[in-house]
Amino acid sequence: VVVDKGVDFANYFCTYAFLYHQKEMLCDRVRMDAYFNAIFENKEHFRGKTVLDVGTGSGILAIWSAQAGARKVYAVEATKMSEHARELVKANNLQDVVEVIEGSIEDITLPEKVDVIISEWMGYFLLRESMFDSVICARDRWLKPTGVMYPSHARMWLGPIRSGQGDQKMNDYESAMNDWHSFLEETKTYYGVDMSVLTKPFHEEQRKYYLQTALWNNLHPEQVIGLPAVIKEIDCLTATVNDILTVRANFLSSITVEKTRLCGFAGWFDVHFRGSSVSPASHEIELTTAPSIDNGTHWGQQVFLLHPPLRVGEGDDMMVTFSMNRSKENHRLMEVELGCEMRLSSGKQLQPLAKKFYIE
């Protein structure tokens, strides 16, 4: 699939050109602490080394890499944010080490291969934005055979949840549809046009918007009502674009909470900084976006709601099937198919569910 650069910029990169948006990421303490500790607790990976920061944004990771002792850091950024990064590098007196390059990582060339590739490429539910493609491209072109990836590993998780959001969304959806019906009547009465043929497509459009679009949320851990499962593992040193085009998983889970409602599923991710097998990190660092009381992130979790929820209780088992693909219209957005077969502890088998969702 060939992606039009201008369109990709209009749909995707444009937001990263705002300091406001970079600041949101810079204010995410969980994110910041993880990268900060990954770098400064593993200085041996940086001291005297060459580093490539894929998508440097404000320049923060490049600056830290330099502060940790890198000999040279190439900081590549597709948007005009590169100009701010360059200023920031200078203001922190690192212009001799950090070279900011404006351009897509796919287009630029470096004068040498690097020891480390560092990048904060993770989108909602890890793969939204498809930015890891660019990291793979950078790795295959610019990482030395002995090089290290920061982060080195990534995982996707999925777990059953309860939530009040679904009722709200269902209300919103129903009131949009009620509104539609009075709209139909008025249009017929006052303006002589029968629009009822549009009811079905409007219905579908609103359904997609209110009920089938994954929701952003920072859940409370107690909203997770069963065992979550790892549905994808990525070794950043070896994964190919083909490996991440589709995510497919089947797993068994059990409800671990007394009488409750299964309202849907939540997806999140973690990444690890472990270095590589030839050059393991002295201090492994984890960055997780799992539901947490104190350590919510700007990624939150992506919530896929079931309508209506199912009454479930401790010991009920379910077989979950999950598959995620890129949307045909925009390779940075995702489409998800979720299936769930419940076997209650009473032995009763519920009607299998199969739902489609959009990560927009």
Add this chain to the structure above:
Amino acid sequence: VVVDKGVDFANYFCTYAFLYHQKEMLCDRVRMDAYFNAIFENKEHFRGKTVLDVGTGSGILAIWSAQAGARKVYAVEATKMSEHARELVKANNLQDVVEVIEGSIEDITLPEKVDVIISEWMGYFLLRESMFDSVICARDRWLKPTGVMYPSHARMWLGPIRSGQGDQKMNDYESAMNDWHSFLEETKTYYGVDMSVLTKPFHEEQRKYYLQTALWNNLHPEQVIGLPAVIKEIDCLTATVNDILTVRANFLSSITVEKTRLCGFAGWFDVHFRGSSVSPASHEIELTTAPSIDNGTHWGQQVFLLHPPLRVGEGDDMMVTFSMNRSKENHRLMEVELGCEMRLSSGKQLQPLAKKFYIE
């Protein structure tokens, strides 16, 4: 300037592909009544005639034209909304009269010239979206020499206003800047990076966002505190793209309200359906988006706020200079420069103001 089609679609057309958005327009009674009355009170312009609907959306104007007796209606729509329009035409039994054509008006061809061009092309403050360019293109290619434009005339208005929105926006701006300063401190303390070099660009970005972006509002007529002026008149039958690239006006206005605050200016528009000089409408119809108690529209007014407001009173005079150009990055968005020189009734002359705004 060459516009990339894909980018234009991503930035502009995409929203029109949603029934939700078409419905918003279809629910604007002021808009609907004006077009409905313009057509059905001037049936002689439609009976037995050929009509081109530029940007038919849901198809509503094409359907009305057919119901008013048109022999043939070409209904051109750039987005997939064309498919819904086609269904709607069929459901209303007009498929022999209305031909829905999917494509940009700039690209398609018709088998004949038409007697009437009807279009609802108006954006915020009339010219946002620059869709009138497409109507001009259609007119120059497809309107018969004796043809009629629906609407036939358009005007832009500007008037001095009072509003509480400005205080709110100033608060938002100030709290964003306070937040920035604590962000700077934390980033320095916890993460060892001095980001103060970004203060100025962040300041400018936030200023543009909170203080220099024109706001949408349906004002109460009493918020207009002085005489509004017409700053642009367009004859839809003769205007060229060049005529609308820039809008420039100087005018005098007086405050007509006792002691108050001049908080800024509001821009709105009206259009008229008058037919043409060879074929005048039997019933002239006006569609106005001026501040109104009962007849607000989805266009509302565009508000340009002054910070801080000026204390003014009845009889104070002002000289207003206005200029509007298309934004270089996106020809469908606008940049406005507003100047104001106040001469108070006491004889005192205030410092002249010159402000820049963005219609996004």
